[in-house]
Amino acid sequence: TLKKVKKQKVLLMGKSGSGKSSMRSIIFSNFLARDTRRRGATIDIDLSHVKFLGNLTLNLWDCGGQEAFMENYLSQQRAHVFSNVGVLIYVFDIESRGDVERDLATYVNIISALVQYSREAKVFVLVHKMDLIQPAMREAVFDQRVALVRRKTAEAVSIVRKQKPDASAHPQSPPFPSTQIPDVDLDMQLFATSIWDQSLYKAWASIIHDLVPNLAVIETQLASLGVAIDADEILLFERTSFLVVSKWSSREGERNPYGDRFERMSNILKSWKHTCSKFTGTPRNAEQFSDFEYKMGPNFAMFATKFTTNTYILVCMPPGEARFNSAKLNVAAARPWFRFLDGPPVPMSSS
Amino acid sequence: SVPDVAAPQTKGTPRLLLMGQRRSGKSSISSVVFHKLPPSETLYLESTARIQKDSLNSFMDVQIWDFPGQIDVFENPNITFDIDAIFGEIGALIWVIDAQDDYLESVAQLNNTILHIQRSYPHINVEVFIHKVDGLSDDYKLDIQRDITIRIQDELSDEGIENAPVNFHLTSIYNHSIFEAFSKVIQKLIPRLGQLEAMLTNLCRTCRFEKAYLFDVNTKIYIATDSTPEDMASYEICSDFVDVVIDFTEVYGSWPRTQSWRARLEGEPWSQPVEDQVACELAEAGMVLSDAQRPIMLREVDRFLALVAIMKEGSYEKMPQINLNVDVVVKGLTEFFDITKPKEVKAAAVVEGRKGQGS
Ligand SMILES: Nc1nc2c(ncn2[C@@H]2O[C@H](COP(=O)(O)OP(=O)(O)OP(=O)(O)O)[C@@H](O)[C@H]2O)c(=O)[nH]1
Ligand SMILES: Nc1nc2c(ncn2[C@@H]2O[C@H](COP(=O)(O)OP(=O)(O)O)[C@@H](O)[C@H]2O)c(=O)[nH]1
Ligand SMILES: [Mg+2]
Numbered sequence: 001t002l003k004k005v006k007k008q009k010v011l012l013m014g015k016s017g018s019g020k021s022s023m024r025s026i027i028f029s030n031f032l033a034r035d036t037r038r039r040g041a042t043i044d045i046d047l048s049h050v051k052f053l054g055n056l057t058l059n060l061w062d063c064g065g066q067e068a069f070m071e072n073y074l075s076q077q078r079a080h081v082f083s084n085v086g087v088l089i090y091v092f093d094i095e096s097r098g099d100v101e102r103d104l105a106t107y108v109n110i111i112s113a114l115v116q117y118s119r120e121a122k123v124f125v126l127v128h129k130m131d132l133i134q135p136a137m138r139e140a141v142f143d144q145r146v147a148l149v150r151r152k153t154a155e156a157v158s159i160v161r162k163q164k165p166d167a168s169a170h171p172q173s174p175p176f177p178s179t180q181i182p183d184v185d186l187d188m189q190l191f192a193t194s195i196w197d198q199s200l201y202k203a204w205a206s207i208i209h210d211l212v213p214n215l216a217v218i219e220t221q222l223a224s225l226g227v228a229i230d231a232d233e234i235l236l237f238e239r240t241s242f243l244v245v246s247k248w249s250s251r252e253g254e255r256n257p258y259g260d261r262f263e264r265m266s267n268i269l270k271s272w273k274h275t276c277s278k279f280t281g282t283p284r285n286a287e288q289f290s291d292f293e294y295k296m297g298p299n300f301a302m303f304a305t306k307f308t309t310n311t312y313i314l315v316c317m318p319p320g321e322a323r324f325n326s327a328k329l330n331v332a333a334a335r336p337w338f339r340f341l342d343g344p345p346v347p348m349s350s351s
Numbered sequence: 352s353v354p355d356v357a358a359p360q361t362k363g364t365p366r367l368l369l370m371g372q373r374r375s376g377k378s379s380i381s382s383v384v385f386h387k388l389p390p391s392e393t394l395y396l397e398s399t400a401r402i403q404k405d406s407l408n409s410f411m412d413v414q415i416w417d418f419p420g421q422i423d424v425f426e427n428p429n430i431t432f433d434i435d436a437i438f439g440e441i442g443a444l445i446w447v448i449d450a451q452d453d454y455l456e457s458v459a460q461l462n463n464t465i466l467h468i469q470r471s472y473p474h475i476n477v478e479v480f481i482h483k484v485d486g487l488s489d490d491y492k493l494d495i496q497r498d499i500t501i502r503i504q505d506e507l508s509d510e511g512i513e514n515a516p517v518n519f520h521l522t523s524i525y526n527h528s529i530f531e532a533f534s535k536v537i538q539k540l541i542p543r544l545g546q547l548e549a550m551l552t553n554l555c556r557t558c559r560f561e562k563a564y565l566f567d568v569n570t571k572i573y574i575a576t577d578s579t580p581e582d583m584a585s586y587e588i589c590s591d592f593v594d595v596v597i598d599f600t601e602v603y604g605s606w607p608r609t610q611s612w613r614a615r616l617e618g619e620p621w622s623q624p625v626e627d628q629v630a631c632e633l634a635e636a637g638m639v640l641s642d643a644q645r646p647i648m649l650r651e652v653d654r655f656l657a658l659v660a661i662m663k664e665g666s667y668e669k670m671p672q673i674n675l676n677v678d679v680v681v682k683g684l685t686e687f688f689d690i691t692k693p694k695e696v697k698a699a700a701v702v703e704g705r706k707g708q709g710s
Binding site for chain 2: 034131134135196197233252255256257258261264265268269271272275276278279280282286287288289290291292293294295296297298299300301302316318319320321322323
């Protein structure tokens with residue numbers, strides 16, 4: 001059965017200038033990376049409701065990172081900001097030399113507040129502006145930061161756990177004896193990102209992945225479609241952000257050595273949308289193309305097309321005209337199976 | 352065939368020289384255009400200490416020599432350069448001026464260089480790249496270009512030189528302008544360019560295309576277009592379409608599939624080699640833009656070249672007819688380049704082809 005519409009509170013936090021608003025405007029508003037250079041600092045909290053597919057709304061809290069605001073979130077507005085959080089995204093600016101200690105201290109305070117008010121929340125840490133690190137150094141710099149952040153997170157979480165649980169925050173939770181701290185393995189993932197390449201799409205696809213309702217249904221149906229049309233790979237994109245919502249690969253498709261291809265496809269098609277919008281003079285967020293076909297002789301064939309109201313589908317096929325044409329027809333015929341992606345589902349039980 | 356008198360008579364490989372002051376952007380330009388370096392990563396390029404030779408291995412071989420900015424080849428106290436070896440066979444001299452910096456000294460040096468080469472090599476095209484114009488306003492760009500043009504013309508006419516082949520381009524590695532400028536420079540090196548252009552113009556007429564380009568796929572330099580007026584916007588979208596196709600080619604077309612995959616495709620109910628299951632053995636792509644259903648099409652010509660065209664509104668349904676016409680032009684283009692290619696390359700291709708058949 002299909003689950004109902006979901007609203008998810010997503011906190012976007014990090015030091016001022018770390019790149020939060022830039023990434024938000026690139027992913028959800030189709031800005032170009034180079035257009036973000038003219039942004040002003042975010043004042044207080046910039047709230048936006050991003051409709052992602054028909055049945056998921058992200059309440060995105062872009063929290064201005066200047067110190068005065070940060071202090072305010074952690075004190076006066078603490079309960080307001082940190083309750084009912086589905087996801088926290090914390091952005092570290094990798095180039096902010098010298099200030100690392102202070103940035104980490106703020107991070108620790110935020111994790112403490114989060115664990116206190118939203119113990120189920122998922123945490124995504126983005127180590128951002130990686131383009132500013134020399135390519136050869138990137139992996140080492142990232143690994144080092146990951147180790148540091150993991151250690152600080154573990155410390156923060158265990159300190160909160162040692163304290164008497166805040167009665168007002170968790171009225172139902174039984175008090176633990178201080179010797180027996182339950183292992184809160186905070187659900188945390190870290191990504192190296194930059195607005196200048198596809199790494200941003202990888203991080204954000206992971207962020208939204210677990211929030212999409214009915215994911216299992218989508219996956220099953222994509223797989224049936226893939227098998228039915230003899231495809232090697234199918235990607236389903238959300239229409240505005242072009243983040244990959246779901247994907248399926250055949251056994252042969254899984255042998256593809258390009259492990260980063262999903263975020264790469266998002267990045268390619270998104271920048272293609274830009275090119276189109278510039279060429280046609282239509283707004284950035286408008287639908288820019290309806291159909292794309294590419295046949296590489298006897299190697300492979302593929303098409304990308306508008307699928308449901310909220311999605312595009314990309315299908316990679318083995319070569320062959322007949323196979324290709326029938327796949328196109330079958331994908332068009334499969335649209336109704338996926339109609340639930342466009343709106344609140346019809347109640348299933350009433351019949 | 353009759354030699355074309357208008358074409359530059361370069362024997363062997365034509366050469367492009369990149370010259371200009373230090374940090375003017377020469378190495379960045381050649382890395383971005385010929386090695387696909389992302390523009391933002393040019394920040395890490397080190398200053399060039401010695402002549403850096405690159406080559407464009409494409410439908411035509413071209414060498415690109417990147418000169419260290421601090422070397423003055425004419426008045427160098429330490430080394431005497433073999434001027435003839437440097438300028439003897441060149442196709443063009445590209446002079447790079449940093450538009451975001453004070454350019455007077457660079458212009459003076461350029462004038463000096465032009466005066467020197469005018470004496471012995473008056474036919475060399477001098478292509479002035481007024482570079483790093485990203486971030487400059489349109490008015491300011493034109494002002495700079497006017498100022499530089501006047502400074503050069505005044506100096507040359509003082510020396511009694513009129514009509515020297517000097518051209519100006521406003522460029523930046525952060526957008527398509529650098530590729531456009533290189534396209535113009537390279538086109539002047541192509542023998543019988545007019546014939547290529549006529550083929551594309553004909554194609555546009557028969558298929559009712561708005562604009563058609565012949566691209567060097569690796570560099571996205573266009574080596575010819577039809578006779579309709581130049582139009583930056585069309586070049587940009589076609590060039591970006593080449594990018595899209597290249598990316599898909601790499602991700603999905605550049606790795607070998609298993610034998611069992613192939614066996615299944617060729618078995619029941621198809622019972623045919625995959626080669627016979629496809630309509631066209633060369634890469635072909637089409638993209639329909641949502642506004643007015645305007646399609647863009649691409650067709651591979653050979654391993655280096657692709658034809659890209661913007662079609663008229665709503666002509667996607669006529670694709671089968673259009674494809675027939677495109678087939679004819681692609682065949683014509685292939686023949687054109689077969690004739691132009693030097694003998695050794697043709698021989699090498701034959702050997703390669705035989706190897707392909709054997710396996
Ligand atoms: N804004 C901007 N910067 C550019 C552009 N092209 C190059 N640069 C920058 O200019 C600086 C110098 O570029 P290089 O390519 O190393 O200069 P060069 O002319 O090879 O210098 P030498 O080797 O010392 O002669 C780098 O930081 C580049 O990133 C451009 O189009 N726009
Ligand atoms: N080099 C680089 N700069 C970035 C990146 N992401 C954002 N920026 C720049 O960082 C600056 C601050 O970004 P902004 O989004 O306003 O920061 P915020 O205060 O966290 O919202 C802007 O000039 C952006 O262009 C990145 O990945 N690399
Ligand atoms: Mg901001």
